[in-house]
Amino acid sequence: MDFNFTEEQGMVRDGLSRLVREQYDWETRRKAIASGAGWRPEIWAQLAELGILGMPFSEADGGFGGGAVDAMIIMEEFGKGLVVEPFLPTVVCAGGFLKHAGTAAQKEEHIGAIVSGERVFAFAYAEPKGRYDYADLETTAKKDGSGYVLNGHKAVVIGAPWASHLVVTARTGGDRRDRSGVSVFVLAKDTPGVTTRDYVTVDGRRAAEVYFENVALGADALIGAEGEGLALIETVTDEAIAALCAEACGAMKVAHAMTVEYSRQRKQFGVPIGSFQVLQHRMVDMYTSYEQAVSLTYLATLRLGADEGERKKAVSAAKVGVGQAARLIGQEAIQIHGGNGVTDEYAIGHYFKRLTIFDSEFGNVDHHLKRHVALS
Amino acid sequence: MNLEFTPEEQAFREEVRAFIAENYPKHLADFGMREDMSREDFLAWHKILGKKGWSVPAWPVEYGGTGWTPTQRYIWSEENARASTVMPLPFGVSMVGPVIYTFGNAEQKARHLPGIVSGDVWWCQGYSEPGAGSDLANLKTTAVRDGDHYVINGQKTWTTLAQHADWGFFLCRTDPTAKAQEGISFILVDMKTPGVEVKPIKLLDGGYEVNETWLTDVRVPVENLVGVENKGWTYAKFLLAHERSGIAGVARSKRGIEKLREIAANETLDGAPLIKDFDFAKKVSQLEIDLAALEITELRTLAGEQAGKGPGPESSILKIKGTEIQQRLTELTLEAVGTYSAPYHGGVSNDNSNEHPVGPDYAQYAAATYFNMRKTSIYGGSNEIQRNIITKMILGL
Numbered sequence: 001m002d003f004n005f006t007e008e009q010g011m012v013r014d015g016l017s018r019l020v021r022e023q024y025d026w027e028t029r030r031k032a033i034a035s036g037a038g039w040r041p042e043i044w045a046q047l048a049e050l051g052i053l054g055m056p057f058s059e060a061d062g063g064f065g066g067g068a069v070d071a072m073i074i075m076e077e078f079g080k081g082l083v084v085e086p087f088l089p090t091v092v093c094a095g096g097f098l099k100h101a102g103t104a105a106q107k108e109e110h111i112g113a114i115v116s117g118e119r120v121f122a123f124a125y126a127e128p129k130g131r132y133d134y135a136d137l138e139t140t141a142k143k144d145g146s147g148y149v150l151n152g153h154k155a156v157v158i159g160a161p162w163a164s165h166l167v168v169t170a171r172t173g174g175d176r177r178d179r180s181g182v183s184v185f186v187l188a189k190d191t192p193g194v195t196t197r198d199y200v201t202v203d204g205r206r207a208a209e210v211y212f213e214n215v216a217l218g219a220d221a222l223i224g225a226e227g228e229g230l231a232l233i234e235t236v237t238d239e240a241i242a243a244l245c246a247e248a249c250g251a252m253k254v255a256h257a258m259t260v261e262y263s264r265q266r267k268q269f270g271v272p273i274g275s276f277q278v279l280q281h282r283m284v285d286m287y288t289s290y291e292q293a294v295s296l297t298y299l300a301t302l303r304l305g306a307d308e309g310e311r312k313k314a315v316s317a318a319k320v321g322v323g324q325a326a327r328l329i330g331q332e333a334i335q336i337h338g339g340n341g342v343t344d345e346y347a348i349g350h351y352f353k354r355l356t357i358f359d360s361e362f363g364n365v366d367h368h369l370k371r372h373v374a375l376s
Numbered sequence: 377m378n379l380e381f382t383p384e385e386q387a388f389r390e391e392v393r394a395f396i397a398e399n400y401p402k403h404l405a406d407f408g409m410r411e412d413m414s415r416e417d418f419l420a421w422h423k424i425l426g427k428k429g430w431s432v433p434a435w436p437v438e439y440g441g442t443g444w445t446p447t448q449r450y451i452w453s454e455e456n457a458r459a460s461t462v463m464p465l466p467f468g469v470s471m472v473g474p475v476i477y478t479f480g481n482a483e484q485k486a487r488h489l490p491g492i493v494s495g496d497v498w499w500c501q502g503y504s505e506p507g508a509g510s511d512l513a514n515l516k517t518t519a520v521r522d523g524d525h526y527v528i529n530g531q532k533t534w535t536t537l538a539q540h541a542d543w544g545f546f547l548c549r550t551d552p553t554a555k556a557q558e559g560i561s562f563i564l565v566d567m568k569t570p571g572v573e574v575k576p577i578k579l580l581d582g583g584y585e586v587n588e589t590w591l592t593d594v595r596v597p598v599e600n601l602v603g604v605e606n607k608g609w610t611y612a613k614f615l616l617a618h619e620r621s622g623i624a625g626v627a628r629s630k631r632g633i634e635k636l637r638e639i640a641a642n643e644t645l646d647g648a649p650l651i652k653d654f655d656f657a658k659k660v661s662q663l664e665i666d667l668a669a670l671e672i673t674e675l676r677t678l679a680g681e682q683a684g685k686g687p688g689p690e691s692s693i694l695k696i697k698g699t700e701i702q703q704r705l706t707e708l709t710l711e712a713v714g715t716y717s718a719p720y721h722g723g724v725s726n727d728n729s730n731e732h733p734v735g736p737d738y739a740q741y742a743a744a745t746y747f748n749m750r751k752t753s754i755y756g757g758s759n760e761i762q763r764n765i766i767t768k769m770i771l772g773l
Binding site: 001002003004005069260263264274275277280281283284285287288291292293295296298299301302303314317320321369370372373376 | 377378379380381385447637654657658660661662664665666668669670671672673675676679690693696697760763764766767770771772773
């Protein structure tokens, strides 16, 4: 049993922490997310240069031999600064599919370009009516000669406006919610027949509705075995959830610290409001939920390599516990900031918004509590 | 970073598991409420462990400790929870023992530590008073110097299992003019001394787990003072921090959830096992998730200890979450047994027969245990006091 980071991991953390502190200050971030692009490609280039984008890939695949713990460290630092750049969809999701099931040719084509920062991915899995069920798909990929024809509509594809490539889930067989018949494809966003409707999200990111109309794909677009993609999707999304939980922990840590600091500064009735026991105990409850959330994030991250049942249970436990902590800490932070908490000007509101949307990504508290029950 | 145990730790687990299986007294394998137990039952496992050299694992080796790493101690507590053993009581092992070996003199160590190690001497804790609960420093019991004796007068309360105690450690005011936290001394009292009177307090569960302890002109030799006169508060706080580590009870709660699942598999709702009811199963899963988080939080604290950090204010988190989970567990167990939570099993059956009590065995102690466990968020520094500690020591407010 060991809860220490390696020396290298410590260096990654310090380097990233410095980058976020020095180049992701609040004003710069505010301007960047309001700009036309909505992100900063120059930050992406720096992440490539620092080796961050190649961290979780094996050396054989062209990466730096890191793993889930490295992704956790990276995402936690991103969470502290509310970094919007699409590390999760590109490296954790698309990278995860390629790592676990990509052919040698697919790895060759994509991983190097991810590590260098050249290719940015989005993961198109959600559908307007699918909620959190990865098998509930109306998007279809019909066999056509050796290739496929893709048709459908993917919802709230995070980072799609910035992406050069997409990973898409679609049904190649079976009925709408069957566990079999689900397949995963990788394609360039500029493939004919792909259109997007881009928009901003409430937590300062960019997303798109993505439409596929008779999109012709070669056989080489398929990742993994045809019709057997669901287990692969669950593996990758469990990894994504662990990373997302780490991001939420980073955001919660800052939201809590900001709240404690605010309570020290803000005076009412002639004294700092942090001297009131009723607020102190609420801030303690925020702190204990945060610590418990960190513990569950460690558990999920360290169980990603365990057998399927154990992995799913740990990941669902984390999504439930971190989701509940995120809700509590977000709401309490706003309450203790009082009127200032509900203004756009104060940073705390933006942490609250990110922590709110976190719950809806890859299954909310109710969904994962249900999965936990089913596995118990 | 990893959660795996080393091969050496695995081997250690096998060793202690085998030792427990071979040596734990069979008749104590499934005890109900602990206040029903005799003094001999309480001490049986303690004495076996004393002979083996395993009764005080956390102590320095020179005083009888095992030299185990925090991880080994964690494995030890897990294996004991798995076998539902009656562990040595904390009053000697985790409370007064560490105070004596840390602050006591050579004679006190020689006189008192061996009896704690062997399980021959039973200790009780004289801290709380009717007017000094959470505000412990407001205690009024006095110890007045008279030649080579202290004369102690006052009333202590919530003295757990003092009915069996040979010795007690008492906080007494030795300087009435000093402000609250100063002027308190830590004094060891032989419970057979004239003037010591223990009166049982009947609790909600019908049992007698705690007492009032009255001290009237109790003459105690001055050599029973631990450390320096008027510095007792320092030792009292040291003791409370020790008491809190290990208070999380993770391993016991894990076993408790397993038992809860067994009960809920046996009970029925609409003709199906209760555990198949989603509303109920959801509550059990939530509890299991909270416990999984606490387990890792405790392991993180242990890892810190292994790296040389003492039990710090983080142990307050373990106390708060650990006791909340213990209480929730008894609450869900009570819910699970349903109607058979009502019959009272306090000793005499109403029809004076020797017949087996009504209802399933697992239902017998559900209500009593639920009532009993309300104490956990009150004792050892109430959970509100723990929040005050975190406010001050961690949030810095």
